Amino acid sequence: GEDVEQSLFLSVREGDSSVINCTYTDSSSTYLYWYKQEPGAGLQLLTYIFSNMDMKQDQRLTVLLNKKDKHLSLRIADTQTGDSAIYFCAEYSISGGYNKLIFGAGTRLAVHP
Amino acid sequence: EAQVTQNPRYLITVTGKKLTVTCSQNMNHEYMSWYRQDPGLGLRQIYYSMNVEVTDKGDVPEGYKVSRKEKRNFPLILESPSPNQTSLYFCASSLKPPDRLAGVLNTQYFGPGTRLTVL
Numbered sequence: 001g002e003d004v005e006q007s008l009f010l011s012v013r014e015g016d017s018s019v020i021n022c023t024y025t026d027s028s029s030t031y032l033y034w035y036k037q038e039p040g041a042g043l044q045l046l047t048y049i050f051s052n053m054d055m056k057q058d059q060r061l062t063v064l065l066n067k068k069d070k071h072l073s074l075r076i077a078d079t080q081t082g083d084s085a086i087y088f089c090a091e092y093s094i095s096g097g098y099n100k101l102i103f104g105a106g107t108r109l110a111v112h113p
Numbered sequence: 114e115a116q117v118t119q120n121p122r123y124l125i126t127v128t129g130k131k132l133t134v135t136c137s138q139n140m141n142h143e144y145m146s147w148y149r150q151d152p153g154l155g156l157r158q159i160y161y162s163m164n165v166e167v168t169d170k171g172d173v174p175e176g177y178k179v180s181r182k183e184k185r186n187f188p189l190i191l192e193s194p195s196p197n198q199t200s201l202y203f204c205a206s207s208l209k210p211p212d213r214l215a216g217v218l219n220t221q222y223f224g225p226g227t228r229l230t231v232l
Contacts, residue, residue, distance in 0.1 A: 101221055
């Protein structure tokens with residue numbers, strides 16, 4: 001079935017780069033998404049990548065897509081304490097007979113001094 | 114400001130006492146959805162609505178009801194809450210329904226969440 005998998009925790013030092021990884025199963029998805037959830041807040045669309053792209057860069061964020069391995073990653077350069085949050089990878093897929101957005105379990109990023 | 118709002122943000126209640134969590138969007142979105150978030154499980158869809166008066170079950174609909182009488186509102190109703198419904202709930206909306214071949218028209222925007230505790 002359709003599934004999106006992420007590691008649950010990542011701890012980095014302030015100023016280092018963070019890399020959050022995700023694997024997905026539906027190779028026909030056109031778009032893949034990264035959402036950010038800050039403490040006590042809802043999910044905020046952080047960035048997305050179109051499936052015919054290998055890489056997308058947006059300021060400190062770099063999204064890499066390896067379609068062959070169905071692997072998506074989010075790199076945050078110069079990680080700051082304000083980047084501490086849960087990051088969700090998501091793709092649209094057909095599951096249970098209808099189209100829906102399928103989320104990974106979320107990766108909790110902790111940034112320490 | 115374009116947004117999805119939910120009320121209340123926090124709620125503590127007791128088993129069996131009916132409650133409603135409201136959700137409203139001001140973006141004229143067709144599609145609305147409710148999710149619950151539990152540790153280690155990510156977000157699971159409870160119910161969704163393709164448009165006014167069109168609702169359907171998601172992955173975990175048991176114990177919940179919804180209605181979509183107006184385009185902007187999509188309340189979540191717990192007729193008889195139980196402790197296993199203690200969770201963080203999110204409402205979301207998008208201009209168009211989910212479609213894996215579509216573009217950003219179906220990007221979902223989320224409300225701030227409602228943390229529900231059922232004792």
